[in-house]
Amino acid sequence: MDRNDSLSPFDQYLASPQGAMSPGIPVFSPMMHYGTGLTLQPIQSTDDLSTLEEEQQQAVVATGQLSPKSQQATQEASDPTPQLFNSQPLTTAPLLGTTPLYPSPMTPMTPAIPASEMAELVPQLHNIVCTVNLGCKLDLKSIALLARNAEYKPKRFAAVIMRIREPRTTALLFSSGKMVCTGGKSEEQSRLAARKYARIVQKLGFPIKFLDFKIQNMVGSCDVKFPIRLEALVLSHQQFASYEPELFPGLVYRMIKPRILLIFVSGKVVLTGAKVRREMSEAFNNIYSILKGFRKTS
């Protein structure tokens, strides 16, 4: 194809596409460093073209490695059009300079996403499950009798269920002294809630310690803000994705165990199984680059 020929002199600067996910994805690999991925955009004004040509010449002159010169050229080009280029230092700067000149005829012209919008992809936490060891045996019966908001049905379940209103959480207290706390909306809230429960039990007369506080699971969600064609996603990612719309409206995407993502047609994504916030952000960014290829264009 014509497009491929014109790209060949710049192949040395292009990261090899690591398995293009679906037709219609632009030239760069979706698995690239995420900062660059979002700013691909076909250029629409002639001013930019001229700076790009200049840049290309510089790139040709360079020895085929990412040289600081071409990076600077990109930075220069980025000043007049800040919304098109990411201002962060880039590892694949020449790539940005070269790709937009050859927009694929198959690629839908996606609008430019400024760097600030990328920051909006911060996942919202909905639920955090944590455990802590209170360090001494607990007498569940007396706790249930003395504490308010405590429930204990030993025949059904061998733990006291306690709830507090601020932060709105629920805790399960076991006779071994271990406690599970759920419902916190952030790590700090979760820790605060666990301490509050520990304080309640302490006031009832038990020698409480606060050992091994650990977050076991975090549930978060975010919105990629475009509709997704789930049928195509399940077909191309069969080993990771399951989609049974009669049972559940979302697609279940298994990333590295135990992280699971639920992807919905509307563009909302729910992640469960992460233990730290960084894992969550990583997972969302990975899935964002994958999902862009399955955007439902109308």
Place this chain on the structure above:
Amino acid sequence: MNNTAASPMSAATSSSGRSTGKSISFTAELQSMMFSLGDARRPLHETAVLVEDVVHTQLINLLQQAAEVSQLRGARVISAEDLLFLMRKDKKKLRRLLKYMFFRDYKSKIVKGIDEDDLLEDKLSGSNNVNKRQKIAQDFLNSIDQTGELLAMFEDDEIDEVKQERMERAERQTRVMDSAQYAEFCESRHLSFSKKGSKFRDWLDCGSMEIKPNVVAMEILAYLAYETVAQLVDLALLVRQDMVTKAGDPFSHAISATFIQYHNSAESTAACGVEAHSDAIQPSHIREAVRRYGHKIGPLSPFTSAYRRNGMAFLAC
């Protein structure tokens, strides 16, 4: 013996005495379901009525057989084991059913992890609910498995071709849709018989049966009903594709006489009917599909009695 399996219409008329509950009709839902499975955007009402008849008859027969099996066991309810027993002959369909059951377990596990209230309820009701369906299936197949084939299915990772084809068809269908159509398509894909539990039970007239199915058995029946519809649509699409005579097709002269008869009747109705429905599945396609499915082709087919003993070739098992 051939004629009992060949025409669902005759079977339907014979069971019309039983179908006093014809006030319960799934026709509208079936039309949406067929759209989500590959039919045109507005499937024909007549086709949906016919599909409903076929599914209804087959499910009633299946239920009766399951009740017999259950009686043999001496149980008081029809449970998942009875249905699994009836399906033991067809490995591919059984595997699809097992995968469906495991996915149901998996989904409830995930949803529990997300919603804290669900988590607590589950803890309170006893934690033996995890993977309940998987346990039932595994225990049962363990007990009836003589040759080890059935248990091997649990480890089997082969691609299910029928499912693959359905996924590809859905992908092709949705590729050309715009957002509004796609939203409609997604809505129809969410339809299932299990969501309309009580209506489904009444439709099958479970109330008048001596031995009734339990909860897991109802889930499986809803799944089998959906599978039957899906199979019918798959086969009907194949039949419709066959009807289009392709230039250079070496077998076009070998089409059976009955097939041509259906084709001609379809043509005549289409000619005077609405041309806009030309891409929807016609009742003639469905009838031909059922006829072909029930027709055992092969050198010994007049002598085999395996399927003829009950007179009906089940599409779902």
